[in-house]
Structures are given as C-alpha cells and as structure tokens.
Amino acid sequence: MGCIQSISCKSKVFRESISVIEVKASIDPIPTSIDESSSVVLRYRTPHFRASAQVLVPPIPKKETWIVGWIQACSHMEFYNHYGEQGMSSWELPDLLDGKIQAISDSDGVNYPWYGNTTETCTIVGPTKKESKFNISMNDNFYPSVTWAVPVSESNVAKLTSIHRDQSFTTWLVATNTATNEMVTLQTIKWRMRLGIEVNPSRPLGQRAKLQEPSAQEQPQVLSKNEPIPPSALVKPNANDAQVLMWRPKDGQPLVVIPPKHR
Template identity: 55%
Template sequence: MGNLYSKNSFASKSSSSTVTNSNIIAGIKIDKLDVRIENKATQIDERSSSVLKYRTPHFRASARIKFPPIAKNETWKVGWIQACTFMQFHNSYGDSGYSSWEFPELNTGNKPMVSDSDGKNFPWYGSKTEVVMIKGPQPNFTIHHVSMNDNFYPHVTWDIPTSSDKNAKLTNIKRDQKFYTWLVAMDVLNGTFVVLKTFKWRMKLEIKVDPMKELGHRAKLISDPNPKQPNALKYNVRIPDCALYPSNANSAQVLIWRSNDGNPLVVVAPKCYNKSWIQK
C-alpha cells in the first residue's frame, strides 16, 4: 500500500475536510447493516489427549453500501478495519502456575490497540468479502456488499506448555478480549478515508476444568453462554495509526508461562520480541 496510509492523510467523519471530494463523502449511504454475534454458547472439544479445544460464536458484520457517481480518475475502497484494545487470556494449571497469551505493547501501554488485519492487506481485516474496490467512471449510484466474520478456536495444552507430557493439569481458562470494528471508505488515490460506522464488541468466557476426570468429561463452560451483542456507537471513533500499520494481532501475540515459583518464560515469542515488554 506504500504511502497511502501516511500519518497526515487520515480523517475521521468529523474531520472529512481532508478528503478532497466532500460531495462523495456526503453521498455514501449505508443501505443495510447487520452486525452481531451468533447467539449460541462456546463449544468445547475434548477429543484430543494433548489439547483442549473450544470454538467461540462468530462475530459477523455485513453492510450494503450505496455509493455515489465517481469520475474516471477516482478509485475508492470500502471495507472493514478491526483492532484489539484489550486481551486477558489465562490458562491455569492448579498450583503450578498459568500460561498467558498477551500483546506486550498493550500491557506496557506502548500502543492503545493492535491491528487485527490479516497481515497482508493493512489496514483491512481481509481482502475477499471484507473489502470492495470501486473504480471510476461510475455515472450512477452503485451497490456494494462487504462482510467479515471473526471467532476464536484455540488449542490449550492439558499439561503445562513447557512439558512434553500429556498429563492433565489444566484447571481453568479465562479469556476476555475487546475490539473496535470500523466500516470505512477510502480514497485510494490520496489515501484519505472516512469512518462510516464504529462498533465495539467483546468476547468473554470462562471454562472450569477438572483434570481428575476422564477425557471427554473434564471441561465445563461456567460463564454466561449468551454472548453480549456488539455496541454501535453514536459517534465515530478516530482510528489511531497503530491500528493501521504492522504489527497485526497474530504476529504480535506472545505465549508466556508464569510459574508460581519462578520467572516468566516465553514459550511462543512474537516476531518483534523485546525482553523489556515481559512484565513480572
């Protein structure tokens, strides 16, 4: 994408004067919008003797956009951008300690959020149904659809993550993540964009595990099985630079083993690793 995402070129809806064609911005209409989390409980899978798996309900967002006429020399993109603002993901192993998936730059306050881009098409969440390219000339209004979905399907080791054994010691899983999701239109030629709609959503769950029970009967969801639905904000939130550039969530996360009788140990390091990020 090069310098399309230069620091000075971004604009939220409240400051759309930086977008050269304000008539285009005023003419973009959200014809239909559906943003929700599937109303079903997190599913637990104990079929593996090595790991416990669980699958959360899907966050789904779709929009139908009515885009105004554009000239021959204009190109626009409309799509979804998402960033994580908070993550607490602890897997407890009784008296031994707990493992934790973390975003070090969030923990230290170095960044207020981390991009949830696919890692290839910054800042967009994806490059298929998640974004659409609109090229001029378009003498009439055109209709476009963009959609995205997100859920979590992690594997948590029954034994502590530094062990090569398969002994069941896992006793509890707690996960709490928060996100901003934006529907955005961007002028490709000058890199300016406008936020059309802003959402906040959260995935929070807790699973209790009895490692003394037989495989297939150990884990139970003890948090509310009904997910809290996304919140459509009345006022759009500006997208900070850190949500538009690398690193993205998948490459920034780190798995740390925090023993009750020792120092934190990095089990899976992020691509950009700095020991000072790891909090005691």
C-alpha cells in the same frame, strides 16, 4: 462562500455522499463448544461475531479508486490458561499491555489495514456515471488449542484447571481513496468476547471441561457517533503476529514459550 476549486468541491461532495443504508452486527446466540477429542490439547470454538453493511457510493467523477471495507482492532486482551498450583500460561500483546498503543490491528496479516479482502472489502474504480450499491460483510471467532499439560514441562500429564478469556474489539466501516490515502469512517462497532472454562484434569478425557458463565455473549454495539481509528490499527504488526505465549509460574521467573513473530 463558494467553492473556489471545483475538483476539491466535487471531492468533498463525493465524500459526504457515501452513505450506509443498513448495518447489522451480532454475535451468534449459541454457547462456546468444547472439544476434548485430543489427548494433547483442549479445543474450543466461540460463537461468531458477524457484521454486514449495505453501502451506497455516488458516481466517482475522476479517475480514482476507492476501497470500502472493514477494519478491526483489538483494544483489550486477557487470555489465561491456569494449571492449578503450578502457574498459568498467558497469550499477551506486550505493547498493548504496556499501554504503548491504544489498540492493535486485527488485519489478516496480508491486506493491511483491512480485516480481509473477499467479502470484507469492495473496490470501486472511477470515473463512474452511476451510483454503486453493494454489501460487505465479515465474521470473526476464536478456535484455539490449549495444552492439557503444562506447556514448559516434558510431562504429558493433564494439569489444566481453567481457562479465562476476555477480549474487546472495535470494528470500523471505512472508505479509502487509494491514491491519496484519504479515509472516511462510515460506522463504528464495538464488541466483546468473554469465556470461562473450568477443567478437572483428574477426570477421563471427554468429561473434564465445563463451560462457565456467560453461556451467551453480549451483543455488539453499533455506535451512533464514530470513534477515530488509532494509527496502530492501520499498520503492522497484527495481533496474531505480535502476540507472545508466556509461562508465569507460581514461583520463579516468567518464561517465553512462543516468541512473537513480529517484534
């Protein structure tokens, strides 16, 4: 059956002609580094997740704007800092933890839904007569600070005994029409970051922490079939604004140490 409306037909052909020539995804094959230079906090830096793609966009027949870029969401987060028999602090995403949402946006908090707006996106303004070929890339890692002392205590005595972190992410390469909000998913990547650090708080500063397995991370999966993007991955709040730091003592009621920026 022929295309009745030539404009919509051209639009369909255009959507189906956007192609990914090459996509790469990796996590740097290096261990997490630990920094004990501060007497107040332990810092660690995980290896970087990196994704890049070469995209081919056909000529745009109409006066319209398309953005091609990376969207990322966190689908699972365990982030526990143990303080021996006293309890643990825990960074939590309440809606994700309660199962209210499938994933939460990992946008930069400004350019929703995009992960960023420098190397992470490319904007093509039509009409164009030639096809456009370009590269877009992103990278992500963790570089947090964890207090040596119990976060709800006035004491500054080191009590930290271990850190456990396990987070999963889905990263999509997407093309979006800014006028119609039409979205074409071009590629889906899944990746995970796991971390374990054992700490002996009685040892001198600089000799307390030891990295546990895994020393090297699993490499990301570039999926052969795209996964749909959950609505919660496209809107506020992002993970940084929604997370809350809880203190969960061995005995007693949990306390909110740092409330979410966005409720």
